[in-house]
Amino acid sequence: EAGVTQFPSHSVIEKGQTVTLRCDPISGHDNLYWYRRVMGKEIKFLLHFVKESKQDESGMPNNRFLAERTGGTYSTLKVQPAELEDSGVYFCASSQSRNTEAFFGQGTRLTVV
Amino acid sequence: AQSVTQLGSHVSVSEGALVLLRCNYSSSVPPYLFWYVQYPNQGLQLLLKYTSAATLVKGINGFEAEFKKSETSFHLTKPSAHMSDAAEYFCAVSEATSGTYKYIFGTGTRLKVLA
Numbered sequence: 024e025a026g027v028t029q030f031p032s033h034s035v036i037e038k039g040q041t042v043t044l045r046c047d048p049i050s051g052h053d054n055l056y057w058y059r060r061v062m063g064k065e066i067k068f069l070l071h072f073v074k075e076s077k078q079d080e081s082g083m084p085n086n087r088f089l090a091e092r093t094g095g096t097y098s099t100l101k102v103q104p105a106e107l108e109d110s111g112v113y114f115c116a117s118s119q120s121r122n123t124e125a126f127f128g129q130g131t132r133l134t135v136v
Numbered sequence: 137a138q139s140v141t142q143l144g145s146h147v148s149v150s151e152g153a154l155v156l157l158r159c160n161y162s163s164s165v166p167p168y169l170f171w172y173v174q175y176p177n178q179g180l181q182l183l184l185k186y187t188s189a190a191t192l193v194k195g196i197n198g199f200e201a202e203f204k205k206s207e208t209s210f211h212l213t214k215p216s217a218h219m220s221d222a223a224e225y226f227c228a229v230s231e232a233t234s235g236t237y238k239y240i241f242g243t244g245t246r247l248k249v250l251a
Contacts, residue, residue, distance in 0.1 A: 027179070056238065065140075066180075066226065066241040079238065114180065121237045122230075124170065127180035 025049070027128035029115050035134045041103040044131045048097070048117030055098050056118075056125060057090060061111040069113075072098060073121075084109075105135045138163045138231045142242035150250045155199075155214040157245045159227030162208065168230040169210045170239070171201055175223045183225075186210060197221070222249045 030045045048055045057069040069088070070080040074095035083090070087106070092098040102109050112132050116125035143158040161167055171183040184195025191203040197220075201212045210227060224246045228239040 054237075058239070058241075063145075063243075065243045066228075066239075068238040068240070071238060082238075116180075118237075122168075124182055124185055125239065126182070127172070129177070129179035 027115055027117050027126050029113075029128040029131050031131060032129065033132045033134075035136060036105055038107055038135055039104045041101065042105055042133060044100045044102075044113055044115075044133070046098045046100070046115030046117075046128060048115070049119075049126055052117035052119050052126075053095070054118040054121055054125075055092060056116040057098070057100055058114040058116065059111050060114065060130075061108075066114065069100075102133075105133075107135050109133060110135045138167065138229045138240045140227050140229050140240055140242040142225075142227050142245050144245055145243060146246050146248065148248040148250055149217045151219055152216050155212070155217045155221065155247065157212040157225050157227075157247065159201075159210045159212065159242060160208050161210060161227070161229045163229055163231075168237075169201075169203060170228045170230070171195065171199070171210075171212050172226045172228060173223050174226070174244075180226065183212070217247075217249045219249050219251065222247055 028047045055072040058066050060066040068082040071078045072092045089101045112130040114130045116127045118125040139162040141160045169186040172180040184193045186203045194200045199214045224244050226244050227242040
């Protein structure tokens with residue numbers, strides 16, 4: 024069974040550009056989470072989807088970040104326009120139910136220059 | 137609010153020596169606790185989890201952790217380090233708020249195993 028997959032694995036963009044990250048959860052997992060790790064710091068929660076609905080987006084840094092999960096399958100996280108402080112590793116995770124462990128993808132390393 | 141503290145951002149041990157990675161948590165409710173590992177160029181992999189059953193939890197690759205409520209700790213141990221254990225380890229507590237079970241992570245401990 025395929026795990027959580029994220030695309031791309033690396034992205035280097037210039038400040039002011041737009042980047043879209045994609046996450047394909049494990050099939051059948053209704054819960055999808057986005058996390059971010061800024062260099063050397065802890066991994067921080069961004070938001071949580073249950074199917075296509077945003078359950079909790081309290082961790083989203085600002086309105087330059089837009090997450091979607093149309094149809095309740097894969098999810099995208101768009102950053103527009105990107106700023107230098109957006110650099111970091113973005114992790115996606117999915118779980119079958121809310122209180123079971125989450126399975127993480129390999130992350131997307133975003134570098135804004 | 138919940139929080140996690142991992143003591144030591146870098147830990148070095150000799151091959152065959154005991155591995156001890158420290159994690160202390162803060163939680164106002166009974167916690168669910170997790171250890172994840174990230175090997176180079178890979179995602180986060182669950183090592184083990186505590187969900188209010190046995191306080192000594194055994195995980196993959198010979199790792200185990202003991203939940204100690206009185207000390208608010210969940211330290212990760214392995215009796216004998218192997219070169220392949222070199223990775224970054226994350227302790228996490230799950231926080232259930234408004235139906236979301238999100239993780240609160242520590243800052244991570246990078247384990248180096250010396251030959």
